[in-house]
Amino acid sequence: MTLFPVAHASDPNWRSAAEQVVQQLRSQLLRLSPQQKQPHRLGLVYVSQSLAPHAQHLLALLARELPQVTDWAGSSGHAVLAMEHEYTEDSSLAVMLLDVPAAHYRVYSGVAPLTTLGAEAGFEAHSALVHSSIDQTDLAELLLELSERTTSGNLFGALSGDDGVQFACRAEDLQRLRADAAVGVFHAGFSGVAFDREVGCFSRVAQGCAPLGAGIEITQAKGPVVLELDGEPALPRLLQLLDVEASPSAGGGWQAALSELRKTQAAIAPLGRGLERGALTDEAQVLHIVGLDPVRQGIALSAAVEVDNTVIFCQRQGHAARHELLQMGAALKDALQPDFADLEPQNFAELTDQLHIRGAIYMSSKGRGSELFGDDDAELKLLRHALGPVPLIGLVAEAQLMDAHVHQLAGVLTVFTGR
Numbered sequence: 472m473t474l475f476p477v478a479h480a481s482d483p484n485w486r487s488a489a490e491q492v493v494q495q496l497r498s499q500l501l502r503l504s505p506q507q508k509q510p511h512r513l514g515l516v517y518v519s520q521s522l523a524p525h526a527q528h529l530l531a532l533l534a535r536e537l538p539q540v541t542d543w544a545g546s547s548g549h550a551v552l553a554m555e556h557e558y559t560e561d562s563s564l565a566v567m568l569l570d571v572p573a574a575h576y577r578v579y580s581g582v583a584p585l586t587t588l589g590a591e592a593g594f595e596a597h598s599a600l601v602h603s604s605i606d607q608t609d610l611a612e613l614l615l616e617l618s619e620r621t622t623s624g625n626l627f628g629a630l631s632g633d634d635g636v637q638f639a640c641r642a643e644d645l646q647r648l649r650a651d652a653a654v655g656v657f658h659a660g661f662s663g664v665a666f667d668r669e670v671g672c673f674s675r676v677a678q679g680c681a682p683l684g685a686g687i688e689i690t691q692a693k694g695p696v697v698l699e700l701d702g703e704p705a706l707p708r709l710l711q712l713l714d715v716e717a718s719p720s721a722g723g724g725w726q727a728a729l730s731e732l733r734k735t736q737a738a739i740a741p742l743g744r745g746l747e748r749g750a751l752t753d754e755a756q757v758l759h760i761v762g763l764d765p766v767r768q769g770i771a772l773s774a775a776v777e778v779d780n781t782v783i784f785c786q787r788q789g790h791a792a793r794h795e796l797l798q799m800g801a802a803l804k805d806a807l808q809p810d811f812a813d814l815e816p817q818n819f820a821e822l823t824d825q826l827h828i829r830g831a832i833y834m835s836s837k838g839r840g841s842e843l844f845g846d847d848d849a850e851l852k853l854l855r856h857a858l859g860p861v862p863l864i865g866l867v868a869e870a871q872l873m874d875a876h877v878h879q880l881a882g883v884l885t886v887f888t889g890r
Contacts (some may be wrong), residue, residue, distance in 0.1 A: 475830035476500060476861040479553030480564035484523045488562050493536040496568060499575035511568035513576060516545035516638055517866050521561040523547050526636040526656045534648050540568060541645060542578045543655060544664045545638040546602035546631055548866030552833055557847045557856055565864040567830055568831040575669045580639035581660035585620050596621045598672055601628035602637045617661060618875040626875060627674040627885045628663055629834040629868035637662045671888035673806055675799045675880050676873040678751045679792035680736055680844055684712055686746055686781035697776060704768035712784055728816045736880065738770055738783040745781055755783060755822055756876045763790025766854040793853060803886055828890060833865035834883045850863040
C-alpha cells in the first residue's frame with residue numbers, strides 16, 4: 472500500500488508556489504508502479520493566510536494542472552505545516568492527494584451539506600474532516616449537529632480566523648472551476664470531507680498542559696463565569712491552588728496573582744473525568760482564563776461552561792508538551808497493531824497492509840510551536856520521530872477540532888490507514 476503524495480512550497484509569488492507544488496506532485500505520481508497507480512481523486516490543500524485573496528485563482532490552477540483530482544477540500548491558517556517544516560513565511564501552501572475511491576467519501580459545504588444518516592443510499596459518514604471559522608454563529612451547537620451526522624462522532628479539523636477561506640469543490644463543479652468561475656471557495660459556514668468506515672482514520676489530541684491537581688466540580692456558573700467550585704467561591708479556591716494572594720493587603724495587590732494566572736488554563740470535562748494517570752484525556756477541553764470577577768469571586772473563561780462538570784486547572788509546560796506529543800504518536804501506532812491471536816496466517820500480510828499509516832493531518836495552535844518546543848520546526852520533528860516518516864500536512868489555526876469539541880491550545884493528529 473502506497474503513501475499519499477505530498478507537496479509543499481513557499482514563494483513571494485503565489486503562482487510560483489502553486490506551480491512548484493504541481494511539479495512535485497507530478498514527479499511523485501510518475502514514480503508510482505503500475506500496481507500503485509490508483510486514481511488520486513481527492514486533494515487536500517492548506518494555504519497561508521496571505522494567499523486567501525488569491526484562493527479562487529489558486530484552486531482553479533490546481534484543478535487545471537492536476538486533472539485527475541476530482542474533489543478538493545482545505546482551508547487557510549496562520550502557518551502551513553508540511554512534513555517536518557512549519558512555513559511561517561507568506562505565500563505558502565501544501566497539498567496531499569488521497570487515492571480514496573469516490574464511493575467512500577463526500578466533499579460537503581454550505582451549498583452541498585453533509586446529509587443526515589440514512590439520507591443517501593450507498594453512503595454513510597463515519598468520520599469527517601471539518602473546516603470552519605472561529606466566529607461561526609452557534610458554533611458548539613452546529614458542531615454537535617454535524618457530529619450526529621456521522622456514525623462515530625469523530626470530527627477533526629481546524630477553525631480559521633474571520634478573514635480565512637475554505638476550499639470545497641466537488642466533481643460537479645470542476646468544469647466551471649477550470650473556466651475560472653467563482654466556485655469552490657467559501658468564507659463562512661462548514662466544509663470538509665466525510666469518510667465512510669472503509670476509510671481508516673484515527674485521531675488523538677495533545678493539550679500541552681500539565682494539571683496542577685485533581686479535578687474540581689463546578690457547582691455554580693453563569694455563562695463563561697465559574698462562580699462556585701465544590702460549593703465554595705471559585706476565585707479563592709483557584710488562588711489557594713496557585714498559592715498566591717490577591718488583596719490590597721498582599722504585596723503587589725492583584726499583580727502577583729495575575730502574573731501566575733496568565734500561565735494558567737482551565738480544562739473542562741464531564742464530572743469525574745478528564746484526567747488519567749496525571750495527564751489530561753481527550754475529553755478535556757482546555758479554555759483560557761480571560762478575566763477575574765472579584766465582586767462575585769468568579770473566574771471568567773473563554774467559553775461558556777455548565778454546572779456538574781469538572782474543571783482541572785493546568786499550566787502549559789514545554790517538557791509536558793514534548794512528552795505528550797511522543798505519547799500521542801506512540802498511542803496511535805499501538806492502536807494500529809493487529810491482534811494476531813485469532814488470525815489465520817494467510818491473513819497476516821493483508822491485515823498489516825491495511826493498518827499501515829499512509830498519511831497524516833496535524834492541526835496545531837498559535838503559541839505551541841517555538842513557545843513550547845524551542846523552534847518553529849521542533850514540534851513537527853518530534854511528531855515525525857514518534858510516527859516515522861509518514862506524509863503529513865496541516866495548519867496552525869485559531870482553534871482545533873476533536874470530536875465535537877473546540878480546542879485552542881492543542882494539537883490534533885489524524886492518521887489515515889488502509890481499510
